[in-house]
Amino acid sequence: MQKLLTKPLFSIGENFDVNASQILLAILFVILAALFSHYISKILTRKVLAKFKLAEDDLVVFKRLLFFIFLGVITVTTLSFFNIPLTAFAFISGAIAIGAGFASKTVIDNFISGWILMSERPVRIKDIIEYEGHLGRVIEVGNRSTLIRRIDGAHMVIPNNSLLQANLINWTLVDPNIRTSVKVGVSYGSDVVRVKELLQEILQEHKFVIDDPAPSIIFEDFGDSALIFEVWFWASVTEVRDLRTIRSDIRFNIHEQFNKEGIVIAYPQRDLHFKFDEEQTAFPIVMSKNVNKDE
Template sequence: MQELLSKPLFSIGDKFDVTLSQLLLAILFIIIAALFSHYFSKFITRKILAKFKMAEDNLVILKRLIFFILLALITVTTLSFFNVPLTAFAFISGAVAIGVGFGAKTVMDNFISGWILMSERPVRINDIVEYEGHLGRVIEVGNRSTMIKRIDGAHMVVPNSSLLQANLINWTLVDPNIRTSVRVGVAYGSDIEKVKAILEKILKDHESVIDDPAPAVIFEDFADSALVFDLWFWATVGAVRELRVIRSDIRFSINKHFKEEGIVIAFPQRDLHFKFDDQANFPISISDQRSSKKPNNGEKGDE
């Protein structure tokens, strides 16, 4: 066994022979170096660099830089310690280059795209993005792919090259503020100035609605059954579901205040008018009129 391990596998020039034991030990130490670099970089970023309150995506970039630098240094040191020159792996690098050219093109494309994403930073961890019609939050930017958690809880694994080339909407790239709207319709005959004042107060009192840009109450339309108002506002959002919660809170508040002030939230209604002929027992004409007023149970329709 010892003879097999000490037997030269190949020679580099005329001066150096690489034995099986040297090659196996070098590979073993490189694997150990990779594990050590991974856990050490993870320890440095979470226990030391995290105390400086850096952004999470910056910590990920630093973690990867520390990992690759440590791996390169330990690998070169290990090979030098066992007197194995780097040229001993020239044949391996040649085989890897051929594999990259034919079978690993997509992997390398995604790997390079991942570093481009981390350097240009069009997408960061915890950003709210919209990708191919799916809204979600970025939870990881990896070497090969980016993971997006959709609003329904499902996780999307998107290749970095696809993400880099897609028409991506990043709702929180510059700041965490997102504009949204809530629509409500009131019955015809309502005091619209009073409605506007109530809606403006609701927006002003909500803690997540920001003042700059200022929220706005828009009288949108004279609809068939309602006077339609749109509430446009900007809100500070930390997660995808928070935007839905904010809109829900505002709708609860609208319903409460309108009830207190006696303002009717409109809903579609129809009044049917039948006209009977004196000589017949069946209607000769029917007229259809839409209304948004409250039905009065004490009144009868036209006969």
């Protein structure tokens, strides 16, 4: 067995023979170097770089860079320690590279796309994005794919190449503020000035509604059964579900405050009129019109 491991497999130049034991030791130490590099980069990222309060996606980039730097340094040092020149793997690595190049084109494409996503940062960790009609939060931007947690709790694994080329909406790219709206209809005859004042007070009291840009209250339309108001406001959100919760809170508060003020939230009704001829022998003719609750 020892003779088999020490038997030269091929020669590099005129003075150096490469045997199986050297190749096996080199592969073993490269694997150990990868594990060690992963551990060291993880520790440094948590203990040192985290003290600078960097964004989470910046920490991921630093962690990957440290991993590849440590891996390269340890690998070269190990090979030099065993007197194994890097040219010993030139033939093998060349053959592997050619075969892997054809077999893993998509993997390499996604790997490069992942680095582009992390460097250009159109999508960051914890961003709320909308991808092909799915709304969710970015959990991780990996080497091959990006993990997104949808609002229903399901996780989407999207190849980095597809995400980079897709037309997606990033709701929190610049800041965590998102604009949304709530509609409400009040009965005809209501004090519209007081309605506006109440809506302004409700928005000012909500802790997630921001003042700049200021909320906007629009008298939208004269509806069939109601005076339509629409409230536009900006809210600071940290989770996807926060936006629906904020709108729900606003509606609860509108219902409560309007009830206290005696302002009726209108809903469609119909008033039926029966018309008979003079002899009242025919069937009644039914006429209807849309009316408001207070009419």
